[in-house]
Amino acid sequence: MALISIDNLTVEQRLKGVSLELQRGELLGLIGANGAGKSTLLHAIAGLHKSMGSIKIEGDPINFLPSHERARIVGIQPQAVSSAWSLTVADIVALGRMPWGDEDEGAIERAIERTGVSKFRDRNIDHLSGGERARVWLARVLAGEPQALLVDEPIASLDIHYQLAVMEVLKDYSREDNGVIVAIHDLSLAARFCDRLCLLDNGKMIALGTPKEVLTEELLCHAYGVPVDIELERDPPVVLPR
Numbered sequence: 001m002a003l004i005s006i007d008n009l010t011v012e013q014r015l016k017g018v019s020l021e022l023q024r025g026e027l028l029g030l031i032g033a034n035g036a037g038k039s040t041l042l043h044a045i046a047g048l049h050k051s052m053g054s055i056k057i058e059g060d061p062i063n064f065l066p067s068h069e070r071a072r073i074v075g076i077q078p079q080a081v082s083s084a085w086s087l088t089v090a091d092i093v094a095l096g097r098m099p100w101g102d103e104d105e106g107a108i109e110r111a112i113e114r115t116g117v118s119k120f121r122d123r124n125i126d127h128l129s130g131g132e133r134a135r136v137w138l139a140r141v142l143a144g145e146p147q148a149l150l151v152d153e154p155i156a157s158l159d160i161h162y163q164l165a166v167m168e169v170l171k172d173y174s175r176e177d178n179g180v181i182v183a184i185h186d187l188s189l190a191a192r193f194c195d196r197l198c199l200l201d202n203g204k205m206i207a208l209g210t211p212k213e214v215l216t217e218e219l220l221c222h223a224y225g226v227p228v229d230i231e232l233e234r235d236p237p238v239v240l241p242r
Contacts, residue, residue, distance in 0.1 A: 001058050001059055002021035002022060002023055002056075002058070003022050003023060003024045003026075003057065003058060003147060003148055003178075003179040004021065004022040004045065004055070004056070004057055004074075004148050004179060005020075005021045005022075005054075005055075005056045005059075006018065006019060006020055006021075006045065006053065006054065006055050006056075007019045007053055007054040007056075008052070008053040008054065009041070009044055009045075009051055009052070009053035009054070009055065010051060010052040010053050011037075011040050011044050011049050011050070011051045011052075011203075012050075013203075014037055014040045014049075014203055015037045015040045015041055015044060015051070015203045016202075016203045016204045017053070017204070018037075018041060018053075018198075018200075018204070018205045019053075019205070020198055020205065020208055022148060022179040022181055023179060024147075024177050024178065024179055025174060025175055025177060025178075025179070026174055026179050026180070026195045026196065027170055027171050027174040027180045027182065027193060027194050027195050028179070028180065028181045028182070028194065028195065028196050028197070028198060029181075029182055029183075029184050029190040029193075029194035029196070029197045029198070030042070030181060030182065030183040030184070030197075030198050030200060031183075031184060031185070031187060031190055031197055031198070031199050031200070031214075031223075032199055032200035032201055032223055033201070033223060033224050033225070035202075036200040036201055036202065036203070036223070037200045037202070037203040037204075038152070038183035038200055039078075039079055039152050039183060040203070041200070042076060042078075042150045042151075042152050042181065042183060043076070043078075045074065045076075045148075045150060045181070046070075046074050046076040046150055047062070047063075047067070047070055047074075048076070057073055057074075057147075057148070062074075068099050071098075071099035071144070071146075072099045072100060072144065072146065073146060073147050073148060074146055074147075074148045074150065075096075075141040075142075075144050075146030075148070075149050075150065076141065076149075076150040076151075076152070077137055077138055077140075077141045077149075077150070077151045077152060077154060078152050079152040079153045079156070079183075081133075081137045083125050083126070086124045086125065086126045087124065087125055088121070088122055088123065088124055088125070089112075089117055089120055089121045089122070089123055089124075089125060089128070089136050089139075090108070090112070090121045090122065092125055092136055092137075092139075092140055093108055093111055093112055093117075093121075093136065093139045093140050093143050094108050094143065095140055095143075096108070096111065096139070096140040096141055096142065096143030096144040097143055097144060098144075099144055100144065104143075107143050107144075107145050108143050110142075110143075111139040111140070111142035111143040112139055114139065114142055114169050114172075114173075115135045115136070115138050115139040115142065115166070115169060116135060116162070116165060117132070117135050117136050117139055120132065130157040131157045131158045131159060131162060133157075134154060134155075134156070134157050134158060135158075135162065135166065138151070138154055138166065138169070142169075142173065146178070147178050147179065148178065148179050148180075148181070149170070149173060149174075149178060149179070149180045149181070150180075150181050150182075151170065151180065151181070151182045151183070152182075152183045153183050153184065153185065154166050154170070154182065155167065155184070155186065155189070156185070163186070163189065164189075167189055167192070167193045168193075170182055170193070171193050174195075182194070187215060187220070187228075187239035187240075188236065188237060188238050188239050188240070190211065190215075190239075191211040191215055191232055191236075191237040191238075191239055192236045192237055194211060195210070196208065196209060196210055196211075196214075197209065197210070197211055197214040197215065198214075199214050199219060199220075199223055200223075201222065201223045206219065206222070206223065207219050211232060211237070212232055215230055215232060215239055216230070217230060220239070224241075226241045226242070227241070227242040228240065228241055228242055229241075229242050
């Protein structure tokens with residue numbers, strides 16, 4: 001049974017009848033041009049947008065779950081995150097335990113180690129670079145140890161070293177009997193790390209399948225409006241605008 005299954009999910013004027021499943025052990029990538037509906041889909045699954053349609057966790061309707069229980073199962077890292085206070089990195093990561101009402105030191109330490117932020121754990125968040133902050137926010141959501149992790153553009157402000165590191169973290173996390181959905185613009189990294197891809201265009205899902213099935217010239221030209229060069233047989237695979 002799927003960890004998360006959504007059927008005909010619709011958010012007024014932004015998302016139109018999307019249906020898909022997320023399996024345990026799977027890293028599912030959301031791709032598409034700006035405004036295609038990737039962030040809206042993630043927020044709708046997390047219950048942050050009023051939506052129509054069905055969302056189920058292992059067959060049970062998610063809408064019947066209390067909000068704190070939903071937050072324990074489904075964790076989301078939005079694209080834009082900020083802190084109103086100059087907290088330390090360790091304190092911010094500990095906030096990820098709020099749905100559980102505890103400060104599980106083991107979970108917090110695992111999240112800090114996973115994301116490589118231990119070297120500045122005692123520094124204040126406003127003293128970090130944008131890329132460093134992005135890894136701290138990821139550590140915060142990982143501290144909650146959600147079964148379904150939703151991540152919106154986690155590598156957008158990272159250098160290439162940490163882009164690879166974060167994608168490895170997400171891949172490894174999915175393999176621990178969890179499921180991960182990541183919105184991602186880098187199609188080469190999507191092809192390299194994701195088990196399946198969901199291609200969105202103007203709020204509609206136009207393709208769902210393996211990278212080989214979705215990353216075709218016809219589909220990508222339709223979704224992005226530019227010709228592309230696709231070399232999925234390379235190691236690592238490469239997808240670039242022509």
